[in-house]
Amino acid sequence: MDVNSFYVSCERAFDPTLIGRPVIVLSNNDGCAVARSDEAKALGVEMGAPWFKLETDATFRGAGLVAKSSNYELYGDLSSRVMQLLGRHSAWVEVYSIDEAFLGVRGTLPELQQLARRMKQDVMDHLGLPVCVGIAKTKTLAKLANKAAKKNAHLEGVCVWEAVTLADREQLLGRLPVVEIWGIGPRLTKRLNGLGIWTMKDLRDSDAVMLRKRFSIVMMRTILELRGIPCIPMEEEHEIKDQLIFSRSFSTPITDTHGMEQVLGIYAQQASARLHKHQRQAKVLSAWAMTSYYNTKDNHQPAVTVALPGPTADPLLLTRAAKELLPQIINGIKYARAGIVVTDIRPTGTQETFEPFVNPHEAKEIGPLIQKIKQRHGASAVGLGLAGMKAGPEWTMRREMMSPRYTTHWDELLVVKAG
Amino acid sequence: MMTIQNIRSIDGGGDQIMLPVAETSVAAGYPSPAQDYFLGSINLSEHLIHDTTSTFIVRVSGHSMQGAGIADGDELIVNRARKPVDGSVVVAILDGEMTVKRLRLTPQGVVLQAESPDYPDLAVGELASLTVWGVAETCLHRL
Numbered sequence: 001m002d003v004n005s006f007y008v009s010c011e012r013a014f015d016p017t018l019i020g021r022p023v024i025v026l027s028n029n030d031g032c033a034v035a036r037s038d039e040a041k042a043l044g045v046e047m048g049a050p051w052f053k054l055e056t057d058a059t060f061r062g063a064g065l066v067a068k069s070s071n072y073e074l075y076g077d078l079s080s081r082v083m084q085l086l087g088r089h090s091a092w093v094e095v096y097s098i099d100e101a102f103l104g105v106r107g108t109l110p111e112l113q114q115l116a117r118r119m120k121q122d123v124m125d126h127l128g129l130p131v132c133v134g135i136a137k138t139k140t141l142a143k144l145a146n147k148a149a150k151k152n153a154h155l156e157g158v159c160v161w162e163a164v165t166l167a168d169r170e171q172l173l174g175r176l177p178v179v180e181i182w183g184i185g186p187r188l189t190k191r192l193n194g195l196g197i198w199t200m201k202d203l204r205d206s207d208a209v210m211l212r213k214r215f216s217i218v219m220m221r222t223i224l225e226l227r228g229i230p231c232i233p234m235e236e237e238h239e240i241k242d243q244l245i246f247s248r249s250f251s252t253p254i255t256d257t258h259g260m261e262q263v264l265g266i267y268a269q270q271a272s273a274r275l276h277k278h279q280r281q282a283k284v285l286s287a288w289a290m291t292s293y294y295n296t297k298d299n300h301q302p303a304v305t306v307a308l309p310g311p312t313a314d315p316l317l318l319t320r321a322a323k324e325l326l327p328q329i330i331n332g333i334k335y336a337r338a339g340i341v342v343t344d345i346r347p348t349g350t351q352e353t354f355e356p357f358v359n360p361h362e363a364k365e366i367g368p369l370i371q372k373i374k375q376r377h378g379a380s381a382v383g384l385g386l387a388g389m390k391a392g393p394e395w396t397m398r399r400e401m402m403s404p405r406y407t408t409h410w411d412e413l414l415v416v417k418a419g
Numbered sequence: 420m421m422t423i424q425n426i427r428s429i430d431g432g433g434d435q436i437m438l439p440v441a442e443t444s445v446a447a448g449y450p451s452p453a454q455d456y457f458l459g460s461i462n463l464s465e466h467l468i469h470d471t472t473s474t475f476i477v478r479v480s481g482h483s484m485q486g487a488g489i490a491d492g493d494e495l496i497v498n499r500a501r502k503p504v505d506g507s508v509v510v511a512i513l514d515g516e517m518t519v520k521r522l523r524l525t526p527q528g529v530v531l532q533a534e535s536p537d538y539p540d541l542a543v544g545e546l547a548s549l550t551v552w553g554v555a556e557t558c559l560h561r562l
Contacts, residue, residue, distance in 0.1 A: 127499065413477055415478050416518060417519070418491070418519050419481035419483055
């Protein structure tokens with residue numbers, strides 16, 4: 001199951017004036033188009049097109065192109081509602097991305113057809129979001145069925161692969177290029193083309209063992225999946241993985257140690273909050289900064305990896321570790337991105353027996369205290385060091401065209417007229 | 420990577436509204452031995468929201484629904500999944516605008532009825548596009 005033009009659909013669910021118009025949603029810092037309505041696609045707005053170009057283009061302006069900043073709060077809330085709703089149709093849900101999920105379902109072909117229609121209708125009734133559903137024996141074919149449902153209007157958003165006639169399925173596979181197969185990117189496509197494999201059908205009918213040797217086991221799985229043999233199992237939901245990354249590009253570059261100190265402090269505290277929330281501790285922290293990819297003149301990419309004194313989620317220790325990057329920062333250089341990564345993550349309280357380390361801050365529970373204060377008084381109420389500064393620092397995200405956060409902020413509720 | 424923070428579902432996630440409640444004894448007879456026992460908390464979301472996935476809170480602007488007890492600035496708990504019937508207070512989309520009115524399904528057609536003598540009812544013409552966005556279930560009115 002996936003939601004059609006998810007970000008745009010979320011915007012439209014709360015703002016009916018956007019229905020039928022060309023709408024795009026912009027990436028962080030209002031950089032470029034990351035989601036497009038069908039109308040925007042038809043106008044010729046490319047995925048990833050930079051906003052500063054679209055904004056000044058008379059064609060798009062004349063057509064009434066509307067741009068929205070990413071409203072992550074709204075999308076996140078609606079996404080979690082979609083997933084909850086899907087959970088009512090199957091206890092076996094793998095959330096694949098913010099707008100996509102795999103569900104394990106059973107039944108005869110007519111039953112599956114009916115189930116798919118009901119799921120689609122349910123998401124529309126509850127949330128006003130349009131979705132497409134593809135059902136097949138393997139994940140790879142389910143993705144393909146979903147694509148078919150999206151592209152063929154007469155299917156009305158629902159495609160049960162096995163219910164399509166064999167002739168139609170063969171024709172489709174023979175027509176679609178390998179690049180459209182789930183997990184086959186442009187790079188693999190080039191190599192496959194070199195072997196004379198152009199269409200999905202070519203790949204399905206090729207020698208799986210030979211291709212495993214030339215590529216990898218992943219390629220063989222894809223081939224078997226195209227044949228209807230399930231090889232990619234449903235995954236359990238993984239809340240927290242073996243690493244956490246906090247990184248962003250800045251709206252205006254950071255050019256001095258002072259600014260960088262502030263950024264690193266904030267990331268470290270975000271990492272601390274996430275670790276606390278999931279009751280995890282980390283042993284290693286890396287911090288890095290880099291100049292823009294396009295800045296070839298003053299290219300600089302300092303990085304540092306710090307072994308923490310013991311497994312910890314303490315904000316003071318994480319902040320201190322992140323700041324070890326500072327001596328490498330050169331004043332005057334324009335840093336466009338920075339980030340921290342914490343790794344070697346383990347559940348809290350599973351320290352090795354001979355690690356006699358309990359750090360004093362952790363004993364005072366400073367991390368949880370900060371979280372509590374933030375919960376009660378808002379995210380910017382308190383913070384450590386420069387991260388505690390009240391006024392939003394100038395590098396925070398630019399979201400100038402953001403719609404209200406209708407579902408998560410009391411002051412930004414949808415207003416309906418009684419007039 | 421952008422991290423998404425501060426996402427809360429409408430029932431407030433972990434921060435649900437809890438009010439303590441104790442059983443009060445009936446006037447007649449001798450007091451129940453359980454009278455002083457704490458019975459748990461009232462979770463307002465549980466009573467006011469029938470379906471967390473389809474429920475949204477919206478804010479009213481304007482005075483046309485005063486007769487229904489809905490004042491300017493009140494919040495409505497709206498269920499998108501509920502089927503509107505004749506008499507439902509609905510949030511409707513009429514020609515692109517979100518409006519709250521009472522839905523009337525009459526033999527003469529659909530009417531969006533105002534609940535104030537100062538405002539006219541809107542007869543929905545056959546060609547007008549009307550969508551019911553959701554059905555209002557509760558009005559939150561501050562005193």
